[in-house]
Amino acid sequence: MENTNRPQQNKFGQWIKTSITARMLMVGFLVIILLVPLSYINSLITERSLRQQDVVSEINDKWGNNVLVYGPILKVPYKTHSETKTYNETTKTYLTETKTQINYAYIFPENLSSAVEASSKTLKRGNFESAVFTTNMNFNGAFTKPVLEQKGIKEEDIEWDKLKIIIKTSNLKGIKNEMSIKVNNSTYPFETNFNENPNIHISYLDELESGFLTDLDFIKSEKASFNFIITFNGSKDIQIIPIGKTTTLQMTSNWADPSFIGNFLPNDETKEITKDGFKADWKVIHINRAFSQQYLDNIPNLNEFAFGTKFMVMVDEYQKSERSAKYGFLVIGLTFLVFFLIQTMSKINIHPFQYLMIGLALTMFYTLLVSISEHSNFLKAYWIAGISVIVLITLYAKSILKTFKFPLFIGLSLTALYTFIYVIIQLENYALLVGSIGLFIILAIVMFVSRKIDWTNG
Known part of the structure; x- marks a missing residue:
């Protein structure tokens, strides 16, 4: 075999x-x-x-996360009245009790202009690195005197001496300057307004609130000009929400690989991208976005209308x-x-x-x-x-x-x-x-x- x-x-x-x-x-x-x-x-x-x-997220969390600014918004307190009737068995009559409650109207500015300068760099940890930036955001604009009669609010029910301005942001931790806002000729500091929200989600924003606006010229002149500056340490992207009736944004940076994100793109005529950085300009008018200039009782989540720039790493190693x-x-x-x-x-x-x-x-x-x-x-x-x-x-x-x-x-x-x-x-x-x-x-x-x-x- x-x-x-x-x-x-x-x-x-x-x-x-x-x-x-x-x-x-x-x-x-x-x-x-x-x-x-x-x-x-x-x-x-x-x-x-x-x-x-994981390392990049840890670096960004300590340095500062993405920057989203939603504001400034005028917070207007007003009184609402409700009547309750109670029947009195003894007198056989109804007793009427009037209760007064304070609610708030939120007014967006007539115009909003922002100039943003972002200086980027890389931070390293071991073999890994992350792109971060420090940005200086200069906001200017004006509010007009709120007209709330169309919302059913009488002039005498508005508490004009208790007006405030609020700003919402995604990167409260990254703010590096003392926050204050100049309204007409007066300056008002901001404080953190802790708003306990049991339904916190990704789009939840932290809130800053000014002191009472005591400048009565606002009521007399029907207009209040404002100016404030925010300096952030941040990463990933910079965006604002176009809440002005006319909103403009000018952004410059030394970052050579920007990605323009959000609902609105910059003007092609003025956009410049070089190996040394970029420059871009946006202009958004109220007819371009589907939301109002006034809201009662709560501020809507308008994050979907944000626009700006993502500091994008084209293709990493x-x-x-x-x-x-x-x-x-x-x-x-x-x-x-x-x-x-x-x-x-x-x-x-x-x-x-x-x-x-x-x-x-x-x-x-x-x-x-x-x-x-x-x-x-x-x-x-x-x-x-x-x-x-x-x-x-x-x-x-x-x-x-x-x-x-x-x-x-x-x-x-x-x-x-x-x-x-x-x-x-x-x-x-x-x-x-x-x-x-x-x-x-x-x-x-x-x-x-x-x-x-x-x-x-x-």
């Missing part, structure tokens, strides 16, 4: 060595096997990216590494294809173990990339990892193929492939287009090279 099995085993081994179909199946199987370490590498990149997000790792299957597959074509056309035998070593070397590129990029910039990490892997595979190919021509071709092919992938990673708008064209060219080259192979000998 030993003599019977031995020829069958030799025949099977010979088929593995000489059959194109067998080699294709073997190479395909190894590519699938190498998807396992690639998946672990992707998980590692995700884990490190989440760790970075982990995003680039993750995008690079997504091409791992392509790199391994094309590299194995090059070796397969060389093996088929030159009749040089390459053992499956040697394919496996080449595949593992290709996967090592991504671990090198992630680890080096945490201590350097992505470009330097990419080329260090790429050159290391290309040199390693080229020298290994030299020991396998016993010639200089094929290893040199493999080294040049890998260099072109890694360069191609790096270009795609850097592109934003044209990544899909360039990638599709590149893959089409690669397919055309493979078809051209493999046209003379006798596939019938399988």
Whole structure:
């Protein structure tokens, strides 16, 4: 029986060595096997990216979070009267009792103008960093005398001597100056108005409230001009809500990669973005947004109408590494294809173990990339990892193929492939287009090279 099995085993081994179909199946199987370490590498990149997000959130929380300013809003107290009747059994008459309650009307300014200057920088903790800024926001505008008769409120019920101004913000912790507002010729300091809200949600804003406005010129002149300045330490974005009947915003910063967000975009004619920063101007009139200038009893949540600028990191190191790792299957597959074509056309035998070593070397590129990029910039990490892997595979190919021509071709092919992938990673708008064209060219080259192979000998 030993003599019977031995020829069958030799025949099977010979088929593995000489059959194109067998080699294709073997190479395909190894590519699938190498998807396992690639998946672990992707998980590692995700884990490190989440760790970075945690560190960035911690830095931002201590420095200052996003900046949203909702105000100033004139808070007008007014009296409401209610009558209750009680029947008196003794006198057989009804006793009428009048109760007076204080409610509030909230009046938005006639015009609101804001000039914002933001100076950005990076804060580091270990291998991670976060982009933060310090912004100086200068607000000017004017209130007109409230006319509340249309709301059913009589002039004599308004308590003009108890007017206040409130400002709501998302970043109370980040304020770095003593807050006060100048109304006409008088200055009023702000204090935190703790408003216990059991239904706190993401859009909840903290509130600052001024003292009583004692400047009676407001009532006489029918108009009150105001001015106040807020200095914030913040991160992520700067936004305001356009509560003025006419609202303008001018923003300048040294941040080179702004993303304009919210319901309103800046004027294209005046917008400037350079490598040294940006400048943008907005103008919003009351007809552009769907809310009123006056509200009774409560201030509405108008966060959805906010607009401003996000201080955006275009593509951070982990995003680039993750995008690079997504091409791992392509790199391994094309590299194995090059070796397969060389093996088929030159009749040089390459053992499956040697394919496996080449595949593992290709996967090592991504671990090198992630680890080096945490201590350097992505470009330097990419080329260090790429050159290391290309040199390693080229020298290994030299020991396998016993010639200089094929290893040199493999080294040049890998260099072109890694360069191609790096270009795609850097592109934003044209990544899909360039990638599709590149893959089409690669397919055309493979078809051209493999046209003379006798596939019938399988």
